[in-house]
Amino acid sequence: xxxxxxxxxxxxxxxxxxxxxxxxxxLAALWTVPTLGLFISSFRPEDDIKTDGWWNxxxxxxxxxxxxxxxxxxxxxxxxxxxxxxxxxVRIAIxxxxxxxxxxxxxxxxxxxxxxxxxxxxxxxxxGLMVVPLQMTLIPLxxxxxxxxxxxxxxGVTTIWIAHAIFGMPLAIFLLRNFIAGLPGExxxxxxxxxxxxxxxxxxxxxxxxxxxxxxxxxxxxxxxxNDLLVAKxxxxxxxxxxxxxxxxxxxxxxxxxxxxxxxxxFVMMVVPLIVFLSLQRYFVRGLLAGSVKG
Amino acid sequence: MIGLFDVGGRGLLxxxxxxxxxxxxxxxxxxxxxxxxxxxxxxxxxxxLARLGAGATVWGVSAMAWIVLxxxxxxxxxxxxxxxxxxxxxxxxxxxxxILYLIASLFPExxxxxxxTAAFLLPAVLLLFGLVVPAILNVSDSFYDRNDEWYGFGNxxxxxxxxxxxxVFSNTLWWGIIVTIASTVMGITIARFADRMRGEAVAKAxxxxxxxxxxxxxxxxxxxxxxxxxxxxxxxxxxxxxxxFLQDSSxxxxxxxxxxxxNTLFIMIVVIWIQAGFSTVxxxxxxxxxxxxxxxxxxxxxATDRQAFYKVVLPYIKSTIITxxxxxVLAVLKIFxxxxxxxxxxxxxxxxxxxxxxxxxxxxxNEGLGAAWAVMLFLLVxxxxxxxxxxxxxxREGR
Numbered sequence: 001x002x003x004x005x006x007x008x009x010x011x012x013x014x015x016x017x018x019x020x021x022x023x024x025x026x027l028a029a030l031w032t033v034p035t036l037g038l039f040i041s042s043f044r045p046e047d048d049i050k051t052d053g054w055w056n057x058x059x060x061x062x063x064x065x066x067x068x069x070x071x072x073x074x075x076x077x078x079x080x081x082x083x084x085x086x087x088x089x090v091r092i093a094i095x096x097x098x099x100x101x102x103x104x105x106x107x108x109x110x111x112x113x114x115x116x117x118x119x120x121x122x123x124x125x126x127x128g129l130m131v132v133p134l135q136m137t138l139i140p141l142x143x144x145x146x147x148x149x150x151x152x153x154x155x156g157v158t159t160i161w162i163a164h165a166i167f168g169m170p171l172a173i174f175l176l177r178n179f180i181a182g183l184p185g186e187x188x189x190x191x192x193x194x195x196x197x198x199x200x201x202x203x204x205x206x207x208x209x210x211x212x213x214x215x216x217x218x219x220x221x222x223x224x225x226x227n228d229l230l231v232a233k234x235x236x237x238x239x240x241x242x243x244x245x246x247x248x249x250x251x252x253x254x255x256x257x258x259x260x261x262x263x264x265x266x267f268v269m270m271v272v273p274l275i276v277f278l279s280l281q282r283y284f285v286r287g288l289l290a291g292s293v294k295g
Numbered sequence: 296m297i298g299l300f301d302v303g304g305r306g307l308l309x310x311x312x313x314x315x316x317x318x319x320x321x322x323x324x325x326x327x328x329x330x331x332x333x334x335x336x337x338x339x340x341x342x343x344l345a346r347l348g349a350g351a352t353v354w355g356v357s358a359m360a361w362i363v364l365x366x367x368x369x370x371x372x373x374x375x376x377x378x379x380x381x382x383x384x385x386x387x388x389x390x391x392x393x394i395l396y397l398i399a400s401l402f403p404e405x406x407x408x409x410x411x412t413a414a415f416l417l418p419a420v421l422l423l424f425g426l427v428v429p430a431i432l433n434v435s436d437s438f439y440d441r442n443d444e445w446y447g448f449g450n451x452x453x454x455x456x457x458x459x460x461x462x463v464f465s466n467t468l469w470w471g472i473i474v475t476i477a478s479t480v481m482g483i484t485i486a487r488f489a490d491r492m493r494g495e496a497v498a499k500a501x502x503x504x505x506x507x508x509x510x511x512x513x514x515x516x517x518x519x520x521x522x523x524x525x526x527x528x529x530x531x532x533x534x535x536x537x538x539x540f541l542q543d544s545s546x547x548x549x550x551x552x553x554x555x556x557x558n559t560l561f562i563m564i565v566v567i568w569i570q571a572g573f574s575t576v577x578x579x580x581x582x583x584x585x586x587x588x589x590x591x592x593x594x595x596x597x598a599t600d601r602q603a604f605y606k607v608v609l610p611y612i613k614s615t616i617i618t619x620x621x622x623x624v625l626a627v628l629k630i631f632x633x634x635x636x637x638x639x640x641x642x643x644x645x646x647x648x649x650x651x652x653x654x655x656x657x658x659x660x661n662e663g664l665g666a667a668w669a670v671m672l673f674l675l676v677x678x679x680x681x682x683x684x685x686x687x688x689x690x691r692e693g694r
Contacts, residue, residue, distance in 0.1 A: 017600075027485055028501040031568065035504065037528065038516045053526050054519060083514030087373045095384030100422075102388055107419035114412045122416075129423060131680045133432045133629055135652045136669035139436060139662050140429030161384060166425035196614060198411055199396055227509030229632045230653065245511045245632070252514065252636055259518070259526070266515040270508055277507040 011209070018106060022074050042068055042263035049260050068264035073263055077247040078239035083264060085247040089226060091157055096164035097222040101214060104172035105180075105260065109202050111173070112181035113188055123177065138234050145235065156241045163235045164228075168221050202241040205281035218281050223273050244269045283288075311363065315356030322349060350389060355384045391418060430673075443663075450667035460651075461552040464671070467628060467648045469555040470563065471675075473677065475569045475624040482574025482619060487604060489575075490582050499579065503572035510569070513637030517565045525603035526542075541637060544644035556644045562637050566627065574619045581615035614686075621683045630673055648672045 041054045041207065043064040046056070057063070073083045110116075111123050145149060145159050154162075191201045207214075225231075229245040236242050239250075248265055255261060326345045333341055358576050361379035364372045395417060399410035440446035454460045485502055489495045505513065520528045523537040530537040544556035555563075587610050593603040609616075631649040638645030641654055656665025 021492055024485060024488045024492060024498050025494075028498040031505065031571070032501050032514045033528075034520055034568070035508070037519045041519060041526075049526065052523055053528065053531050055528070055531075072425075083370070084373065087377045091377050094381050095540070098385060099388055102392075103418045103422065106392060106415045111410055114415065116412050126419075126423065129426050131673070131676055132426050133649070133669065133672045133676060135629065135631075135649050136427035136428055136433045136666075136673055138653075138657050138669075139666060140432035141425060144425075144429070157380060158384075160454035162422075162425070166422045169419060169422045170426070197417070197542040202415075223507060227511070227632075229309070229509075229635065230509055230649075234657070245509055248511045248515065249636055252511075256304050262518075266512045270512050272309045272502070278570070 025136070038263055038266060041259070042267045044068075044260075048261040049263065050257075067267070068260045070269065071236065072261045072264040073254075075251070075265075077250050080239055080247075082244075082247055082268075084240075085242060085244045086268065087253075088157070088241060089243040089245075089269075092160050092164075092232060092241075093222055093226045095161050096168075097218050098227040099161055100165040101176075101218055104169060104176050105207065105210065105214065107173050107203070108176035108180045109198070109206055111177050112183075113201075113206075114198060123173075126170055127172050130174065132170075134167045134231070137166075138230075142234060151256040156237055159235045159237070160232055160241065164221075164225050167231065172217055175217055176210065176213055179210055183209055186225050215280065215288050219276060222276060226273050226276075311356060311360045315352060318352050318356075319349065322352065334613060338647075349384065352577060354382050354386045354484045433666045433669055436662055437664075437670050441661045450664045451671075453664065454667060454671060458552045461628040462644055463646045463648060463651045463668075465553045466555055466559055466644075466646065467630075467672075467675070469559070470566075470629050470630055470647060471624050473555075473560075474563050474566050474570065474627045475620055477563075478570035478574050478619050478623055479578075479616065481567065481571040482578045483616070485571070485575045486579035486582050487608075490579065492606070499572075499575060502575050506570065506572040510566075510638050513565050513569060514633060517568075517637065533606035539569065539643075542643050558643055559645050562633060562645060565637065566630065566633060570623055570626070574623065577619050578612065578615060585611050598640040615688060617683065621679060624679060625676060628672065648675070 037054045037174075040057050041049050043066075044054065045063060045065050045067065048063060049068075073081070075082045077085065099114055101220055107126075111119060111126075127196060141163065145155065187205060188201060191205060196204075227244075227245065228243070229249060232241075232243050233246060236246070239246070244265075248262070251265060252256070302673060322345070326342075326348075328336055330345075351456055357375070357379045358646065360375045364375045392414070395414035396411060399414040402410050416494055416660050429638055435451055438446060440449060485499070493496070508516070512518065519526055521540040523539050524644065525531075527537065540664070541558045541562045543558050544550065546554045546557055546560075548555075573645065584685055589607055590603050593607045594600075598606065629649045630647050634641055634650040635653075638650070640658075641647070641650045646654070648671055652665045652668040652672070654665075655661045655668065659665075
């Protein structure tokens with residue numbers, strides 16, 4: 001799990017004194033307690049959750065149940081089963097992570113290795129767009145999606161994809177351009193001389209070489225989309241297209257007392273990002289560093 | 296787990312998927328055989344065709360499965376529908392670039408290159424128009440009132456004169472200040488003391504874990520800390536009667552539109568909990584990049600560990616710290632989800648600009664005020680990005 005570079009271990013000269021060690025472990029424990037509480041609660045019977053602190057579970061560890069999980073998956077939110085929202089989240093998150101990155105990769109290639117007038121100027125404008133808060137564009141975009149010029153057939157999940165693609169575009173182009181422009185120019189020039197087209201160079205050379213950057217950006221975008229509430233809530237239309245975050249907020253609002261359902265629901269919602277995150281942690285950290293820790 | 300995995304039309308699905316797999320296996324055997332038979336000159340085209348064929352097969356299978364099973368209530372049908380949506384999205388994307396490039400290739404030589412460049416850029420530029428045009432429209436929207444009548448700068452005047460709005464504005468500023476400083480300092484502290492410690496990776500993973508959790512999930516998690524009921528951890532630790540931590544909008548008895556409420560402070564703790572992992576990991580990586588000799592030299596000159604850290608290490612990683620703080624402040628100024636869940640949509644004086652923008656623009660149906668809030672957010676973010684990019688440029692030139 002540990003990655004050598006960022007989590008690295010330089011053997012020589014350990015400098016952490018006992019005080020520092022205590023501070024770190026104390027904070028690490030403190031940071032874990034809330035999640036641990038949720039985890040334990042999600043396996044306790046309804047009565048225990050509602051009338052008793054989760055820390056009392058340790059006194060009687062045999063009292064555990066799966067009921068909360070089966071209960072939440074069968075639970076109806078706005079007339080839909082909770083599990084439908086799980087699949088909605090998958091439907092929203094995977095394309096919303098892939099689409100902007102592919103489009104940004106093409107653009108980043110053009111901005112790095114194709115020659116045309118105003119190239120640097122265009123890049124500056126794109127970077128400048130990172131400043132625009134997505135909140136600022138919600139109302140006009142919604143009017144456009146609901147208006148006459150946008151095909152009705154695409155409303156729903158597709159609209160959420162497009163919205164996420166729009167909001168992810170500036171950062172994706174920025175990071176990928178930085179990476180792709182840093183690839184060795186000799187290889188690309190050599191391929192050009194051999195008569196390879198830009199499309200060939202892009203798909204056969206640049207994409208395979210950019211896997212680390214694309215992977216880290218993909219994880220970042222996936223986590224962001226999976227955990228998003230605002231964009232889906234605004235652009236998704238009815239409950240049929242909404243992700244799990246929507247269902248959870250709805251349950252918090254309407255079933256505020258059914259904590260046995262909320263604990264299990266929150267954990268179901270967390271499982272996918274935790275798996276993605278823990279298995280791809282290495283890329284994630286490396287990708288973040290490519291963008292920020294250059295000095 | 297009932298909902299996710301119940302059965303419905305499984306036999307048909309297996310048949311369809313089986314057909315698809317068989318087709319792919321046959322192609323995997325057939326394609327190389329055909330390729331070997333072809334003249335070398337034609338092989339690149341043939342392999343492109345083969346890839347297209349494979350993509351079309353996957354899409355065809357998912358479409359067939361969807362036609363037979365999609366749209367139903369069973370789990371299998373949900374999975375099939377999901378697969379169909381996802382493949383559709385990806386196929387549409389590939390087709391988009393393929394068609395654009397083909398069209399560009401139809402043009403005669405002096406223009407072909409130009410059109411091909413345009414084909415690479417066009418989708419991105421079109422999407423970016425989705426940012427530029429709405430941002431401009433949004434500014435003009437902000438001059439209209441609830442009934443779509445011209446209101447001039449009225450919305451902005453309201454923002455700075457009504458107490459409730461001042462509270463929203465000052466809350467957002469406090470969010471930016473407190474959470475950014477706290478999580479950056481946390482990041483520096485943990486990164487510093489955990490560096491080269493035994494069990495460093497485990498400790499840092501524990502700190503980083505909340506980063507993957509959504510704000511909505513965090514709201515549920517922290518209810519078990521803040522709740523006034525028996526299961527609220529904090530109330531069980533603190534002496535006295537149970538407190539309603541999330542409803543106390545005064546700051547130790549003082550209520551002012553310019554001060555954050557105690558409830559806001561308690562919600563901030565949750566976001567610090569989420570953000571600290573990010574600062575820790577990035578700052579920690581920067582710490583590993585500080586040359587050992589630099590620290591050694593300072594110590595030979597008689598500096599203590601603490602002095603070496605503050606005088607040598609911190610200045611060395613200054614640009615990283617600024618990057619971390621900027622990223623955090625930009626995220627925090629746009630804070631929304633957690634106000635919706637823990638602040639009950641901004642009740643009890645917890646609202647922030649992003650939340651207010653949503654509440655006004657949608658539930659309250661006052662789009663003009665919502666748009667004005669969005670402009671305020673833009674104006675808040677602008678100087679931060681500007682100063683940061685100037686800093687970075689100065690640094691790059693100084694090297």
